[in-house]
Amino acid sequence: MKSALKVGIVGLGRLGQRHAVNLAWHVPGATLNAACSPVAAERDWAAANLPELALYSDYTRMLEDASIDAVWLVTPTSLHADQIIAALRAGKHVFCEKPLSLDLAQCDRVIEVSAQYRHLQVMIGFVRRFDPSYRDAFDKIQEGAIGRSFMVRSQTCDKNDPDGFFVRFAPTSGGLFLDCSVHDIDLARWLLGNPRVTRVFASGTIAIHEGLRDCGDIDNGVAICEFEGGRIAVFQASRTMAHGHDTQTEVIGTAGALSVGRNPRANRVEIFDATGVRNECTPTFFERFEHAFLKEAEAFVASLNGGPPTGLTLDDAREATRIGIAMRESLTRGEAVNF
Numbered sequence: 266m267k268s269a270l271k272v273g274i275v276g277l278g279r280l281g282q283r284h285a286v287n288l289a290w291h292v293p294g295a296t297l298n299a300a301c302s303p304v305a306a307e308r309d310w311a312a313a314n315l316p317e318l319a320l321y322s323d324y325t326r327m328l329e330d331a332s333i334d335a336v337w338l339v340t341p342t343s344l345h346a347d348q349i350i351a352a353l354r355a356g357k358h359v360f361c362e363k364p365l366s367l368d369l370a371q372c373d374r375v376i377e378v379s380a381q382y383r384h385l386q387v388m389i390g391f392v393r394r395f396d397p398s399y400r401d402a403f404d405k406i407q408e409g410a411i412g413r414s415f416m417v418r419s420q421t422c423d424k425n426d427p428d429g430f431f432v433r434f435a436p437t438s439g440g441l442f443l444d445c446s447v448h449d450i451d452l453a454r455w456l457l458g459n460p461r462v463t464r465v466f467a468s469g470t471i472a473i474h475e476g477l478r479d480c481g482d483i484d485n486g487v488a489i490c491e492f493e494g495g496r497i498a499v500f501q502a503s504r505t506m507a508h509g510h511d512t513q514t515e516v517i518g519t520a521g522a523l524s525v526g527r528n529p530r531a532n533r534v535e536i537f538d539a540t541g542v543r544n545e546c547t548p549t550f551f552e553r554f555e556h557a558f559l560k561e562a563e564a565f566v567a568s569l570n571g572g573p574p575t576g577l578t579l580d581d582a583r584e585a586t587r588i589g590i591a592m593r594e595s596l597t598r599g600e601a602v603n604f
């Protein structure tokens with residue numbers, strides 16, 4: 266029997282701890298052998314909450330550990346490109362959270378280096394492709410259930426956080442479009458059959474969080490993205506929803522439409538009271554995509570253990586960044602960006 270894939274996780278913050286728990290206990294074919302964070306409190310968390318493993322404060326030191334087959338990068342986006350390249354040079358497979366980078370030249374550098382290490386795989390975590398509902402919608406489109414799909418409407422809208430966590434996060438996240446809409450961009454390309462983008466127009470506003478103005482960001486935005494062959498996508502992103510995390514997508518075809526997540530309910534309980542009939546709402550992206558994060562890890566580990574490819578390429582990740590950058594440029598310049 267093939268021995269389990271030995272994984273080292275890097276970054277134990279908001280999302281890294283979730284990935285670590287999945288890899289430690291729930292992903293067949295993998296074991297979590299190491300964790301790395303420069304923050305002592307996060308390493309303490311790992312020692313207390315994960316099975317026995319090697320702990321590193323320095324990523325370079327972790328890469329010297331010859332027993333590790335793959336690294337799992339859940340670090341600030343501004344570090345992704347350099348950390349992926351270092352891992353490849355150290356002979357490790359790489360999972361890296363989205364987006365690949367905020368800079369197109371950095372994306373190209375990763376693609377170039379990755380081509381020199383063809384025996385190693387790199388996957389960027391566009392988690393929605395592994396969500397069972399999005400996967401079902403994709404399969405139905407492939408089977409022709411809605412005819413020829415030509416339009417996607419997709420949104421990523423977070424619950425308002427009065428503490429303004431993302432205001433502090435904004436300078437390294439790339440802003441609303443590159444941090445949030447990058448998911449919708451990847452979905453639209455996937456669901457429409459990877460068409461070539463031709464033109465983008467974006468607009469936005471600050472509804473609540475004035476602190477975003479200093480780094481040129483917004484808390485609510487919309488964008489239109491035109492693709493070749495008359496295909497089109499409309500995106501919306503928000504940091505200020507009152508009701509909760511509301512991610513939903515509609516795909517429109519010549520013979521029907523599919524909708525994923527139209528009611529962002531937390532569960533199937535309906536409450537009947539003096540205010541009317543209602544559902545509670547999913548609070549954050551994690552509750553909505555908890556199962557998809559596990560499926561994503563399972564799919565990548567299976568692929569590294571000789572299973573089918575995940576279908577997600579570095580070119581897909583580069584294209585999502587390219588379109589996200591164009592949306593940000595369009596917002597700043599107040600005019601459409603033509604490709």
Ligand SMILES: NC(=O)c1ccc[n+]([C@@H]2O[C@H](COP(=O)([O-])OP(=O)(O)OC[C@H]3O[C@@H](n4cnc5c(N)ncnc54)[C@H](O)[C@@H]3O)[C@@H](O)[C@H]2O)c1
Binds near residue numbers: 339
């Ligand atoms: N797929 C999704 O839906 C989704 C959701 C949230 C975040 N993300 C992505 O995950 C990544 C991390 O986001 P987060 O919210 O967990 O951020 P975070 O700030 O909570 O965590 C970042 C982690 O990286 C660690 N770190 C910082 N510098 C490091 C270094 N030089 N070497 C090793 N570790 C280092 C920090 O100690 C921390 O543990 C981002 O790229 C973000 O875009 C994806």
